[in-house]
Amino acid sequence: MQAILEAKNISIRFNTAKGVVYAVNEVDLVLNKGEVLGIVGESGSGKTQLMHSLIRLLPGNAEVSGSIFYEGENIPDASQTRINTIRRNEIAMIFQDPMSCLNPYLKISQQLTEALLFDDKINKAEALQQAIDMLEKVQIPDAKQRIHSYPYQLSGGMRQRVMLAMALLRKPKVLIADEPTTALDVTVQAEILQLLKQLTAEYGLSVLFITHDLSIVAGQCDRVMVMYAGQVVEQASVNELFYQARHPYTQGLLASAKSQSGMSDKLISIAGQAPANNQRQPGCPFYARCEQRIDSCAKDTPVLSSNGSHSQACHLYG
Ligand SMILES: Nc1ncnc2c1ncn2[C@@H]1O[C@H](COP(=O)(O)OP(=O)(O)OP(=O)(O)O)[C@@H](O)[C@H]1O
Ligand SMILES: [Mg+2]
Known part of the structure; x- marks a missing residue:
């Protein structure tokens, strides 16, 4: 498989008035062409x-x-103009809350046609027609009329469809979907997920799909990366993760999801809390909550080790 997006050893710190926040620590990420990678x-x-x-x-x-x-293009070194072009045309993003991305003062028509008029040599009427066609594609009824609405005149589900239309209008290669259905009720959520899956296949998109819902991972993704306290603790194909989870944190997440779906007679949660991220401690970040911890977990930070395509950062696996 060929990678379309590849990040190595990413660490992110925030400098705040109260000190440093260690948000992401030494993460590697590979998104292959045409795959849907879940991040939980x-x-x-x-x-x-x-x-x-x-x-x-x-x-x-x-x-x-x-x-x-x-x-193959180095993102940190790219010019701001190039990054803007990449964001507009190649790597699109949809967010959990469409209202935070749609401008409440502008009609949907203006927000959808903006990027088309920026890059393409087409007139306003042509851009409007392309936008209407895309709204129909994301199954907005009466797209011809609805395109002249302001965001507040649409339901949450429709706003999310508009976000999806906006993301796909420029035919990107990569879609980053950050909890795109969390704010919706379950029936609307199911419709949007179905639509997303259908359009991902139709457009041949490579997708990074963030969710905290493992049932969504099962339905949407090919591979999964599990993050805990800013680190990747396990990575595997969806099947392997669901049937042979190795990291105690992943096992806890699965047990908890199973109990919430009514498949077990009591509600299971992972006791304790993630460590504070204003300092970095040696040892496994999951140590304090882990029921399978051994001595080395307290002092040595486990690194990702893999057996084929399944990897985990856990001392129980050598
Ligand atoms: N601008 C900022 N300044 C300081 N800390 C920040 C800033 N933005 C994010 N953080 C911190 O970085 C950490 C990671 O945040 P992030 O938004 O990536 O979490 P998340 O996994 O997406 O969570 P959620 O599921 O709630 O969306 C958090 O501790 C957060 O408080
Ligand atoms: Mg988030």
Whole structure:
């Protein structure tokens, strides 16, 4: 398989008035052409900041180290103009809350046609028609009329469809979907996920799909990367992860998801909390919560080791 996006040894620190926040620590990420890579982990584990670093979206107080290549092109060294073009045309992103990305003061028509008019030599009427066609593709009823709405005039599910249309309009190669359905109710969520899956295949997209919901991973992804406290603790194909999870944190997540879906008679949670990220301690970040810990877990930080395509950062696996 050929990589389309490859990041190595990414660390992200935030300098704040209260000191340094270690958000992401030495993470490697490979997205292969045409695959959907799921990224799971609890709140604060660094998923969003890692994604933002890939397209240089981090705020000014962030310090990033490591290398990022998109189709062989060095992202940290690219000019701002080139990065803007990549964000507009090649690596699109959709977010959990469409209202935070759609401009509330502008009609959908203007927001959708902006990128088309920026790059393509087409007139306003042609751009509008392309935008309407895309709204139909994401199954917005009465797209011809709805395109003249303001975001607040649409339901949450429709706004998410508009975000998806906006992301796909320029026919990107990579889509970063950051919890795109978390804010929606379950039936709308299922419709959007189905649509996303269908369009991903149709457009041949490579997708980074962030979610904290393992059932979504099972339905949408080919491979999964599990993050904990800013680090990758396990990585495997969806099948291997679900049937042969190795890291105690992944095992805990799966047990918890199973109990929430009613497959077990009691609710299971992972006791304790993730370590504070204002300092870096030696040892495994999951040590304090791990029921399978051994002596070396307290002092030696485990590194990812792999057996074929399945890797884990855990001392139980040598
Ligand atoms: N601008 C910032 N300044 C300081 N710390 C930040 C900043 N942005 C994010 N962080 C911290 O970085 C860590 C990782 O945040 P991130 O947004 O990547 O988490 P996440 O895994 O996406 O969580 P969630 O599932 O809640 O979206 C968190 O501890 C967060 O508080
Ligand atoms: Mg996030």
